[in-house]
Amino acid sequence: MDSIEILRKLISFPTVSRDSNLELIGYIGELLDAHGIPFKLIQDEDRRKANLFATVGPTRRAGIMLSGHTDVVPVDGQNWSVPPFEMTERNGRLHGRGAADMKGFIASALAASLRASKMELNTPLYLALSYDEEVGCLGVRSLIQMLASTPVRPLLCIVGEPTGMAVATGHKxxxxxxxxxxxxxxxxxxxxxxxxxxxxxxxxxxxxxxxxxxxxxxxxxxxxxxxxxxxxxxxxxxxxxxxxxxxxxxxxxxxxxxxxxxxxxxxxxxxxxxxxxxxxxxxxxxxxxxxxxxxxxxxPGLDTPGASDAVQFVKSLIGANGTIKVAFGTEGGLFDRDLALPTVICGPGSMAQGHKPDEFVTIEQICRCDAMLDALLLRLARGLD
The missing domain is CATH 3.30.70.360 (Alpha-Beta Plaits)
Known part of the structure; x- marks a missing residue:
């Protein structure tokens, strides 16, 4: 399955933060199962929502983590010209709630994980999907607790919030x-x-x-x-x-x-x-x-040094020269503070389209994200040791 096909399915799940995300998580679980990718679920106390953490490749080595949130903001009171929970392709744009923020990245990350399952990776790829980010980065905290107790932690995290595929090193x-x-x-x-x-x-x-x-x-x-x-x-x-x-x-x-x-x-x-x-x-x-x-x-905020190995690594994947910082918050600050996990933000689309009627991500941005993750898979196949 390609990224756009997966994105169409992801948008169809109305995972507004006030509601459950379990149908979407169930769909992702079925995809991963079909490709032999092991994963863990971390449910909330009411068992209405869940984080998902998947590993592709060797389990005894530290790898690269792709992080995204599955929840979206409401559409109540907004004047949409297309159905918000159906993907509509129009003039090179893929419309739907969450297309930019941030199911576009999740679709690319899932497609990359499926491709990775057919490769022999020397360094593992991790997929970390959380709930309730839009209401204060709430769900990811139990996922962080799980990671804190594991013997092998990720080397680097890429949070795929929409940056126009620029490399962002911080947020407030x-x-x-x-x-x-x-x-x-x-x-x-x-x-x-x-x-x-x-x-x-x-x-x-x-x-x-x-x-x-x-x-x-x-x-x-x-x-x-x-x-x-x-x-x-x-x-x-x-x-x-x-x-x-x-x-x-x-x-x-x-x-x-x-x-x-x-x-x-x-x-x-x-x-x-x-x-x-x-x-x-x-x-x-x-x-x-x-x-x-x-x-x-x-x-907490995120302020990853621009000269750090983590930033240089992600810049090398997309051929970027500079970096930016973003106005909106992410789970990246929590990864940095609670796990000392070097974190960079980079994903398709623009937050200028997020939270609005007719939200969209362009096909061009999805293709650029796919290319970044293909470059990442090649590096993981060679190994980062």
Whole structure:
């Protein structure tokens, strides 16, 4: 089977993060079984989702790992001109949810694994497929635990997120957090006697914006990113029951994305201090006032040195001269932090098409990915020792 044929099948599975990915994993398992490729499944607690880890070639040597996530973002509320969960070929583009992010790479990696099964590899090829990447790189963490306990770990990981087949060496780290602001309810006609939690939330948003301004002016810089400094972003604010009730509760959901030279703990400490100052003032009206900040999810950034052997190896597979860094997060930072696994990001398509209606990857990009993986298989056949 070729990559495009496999991609057509992968897109047909609606593996939105809120839903199960087991049908897709079952299809991949059948493909691997048919070619004699051994694999392991690592299921979640509810047994609704699973990671898959496959090995082609010798099992007692360290090899190269191809990593991708099987989940996709929802299509709810988007105006698609083609069926999102059917692959549509049009003008050299392959449309469908996940075509770019990142079932295109998974299709190429699967096709390469099937080709590898007919070769005699001296260095193994690993395939690592995870779930729930789109909601915070959640599923891959149990796969990492499995790899941490194995006697032989991969030499190098290629995360196949869409980079236009450029070699990416890094991405920012991320913290997703929620500030819970507690005030005192009351009748709106007597509002000054109450404490409006929305007002507290707005004061905290002002503090977040001040921190963003500080980071833009005085924080760390990395010119390889489109936005070369760390960012703070407010995504949601939820509060209020009725117009004539002073609200006593407000939730502010925000995120922090950091370049490697900024310490996210220091940023959080400044925000905690700002929240404490807001509470100190609010407590004059309502001693029960609080702002509690909880981290909902976090993953580390990736900053693989451009001169490292891992980067040079991947560049040699595609004949690349330079490198880039990407704005979006990946499981690569977790591989680097938790396994000390050298990691590079390189895959077909562009994130400019990801998460949008009529998402697509071009046939040309799939062919370039196939060519990179063919070059990889030749290197694995010769051996990397």
């Amino acid at each position: 780290g991320k913290i997703a957090a929620r500030a819970t602001c507690v005030g005192r309810e009351g009748h709106s006609a007597l509002a000054p006697l109450a404490l409006n939690a929305i007002h507290m939330g707005c004061d905290f948003v002002t503090a977040l914006r001040a921190e963003q301004d500080r980071l833009a002016k005085k924080g760390g810089r990395d010119g390889d990113y489109d936005i070369p400094y760390s960012t703070v972003h407010v995504g949601k604010m939820n509060a209020g029951v009725a117009l004539n009730i002073v609200p006593n509760l407000c939730h502010v959901d925000f995120e922090i994305r950091t370049v490697a030279t900024d310490d996210p703990e220091c940023i959080m400490a400044r925000l905690q201090h700002a929240a404490a100052m807001i509470v100190e003032s609010a407590a004059r009206t309502a001693p029960e006032a609080t702002i509690d900040i909880d981290i909902v999810n976090a993953y």
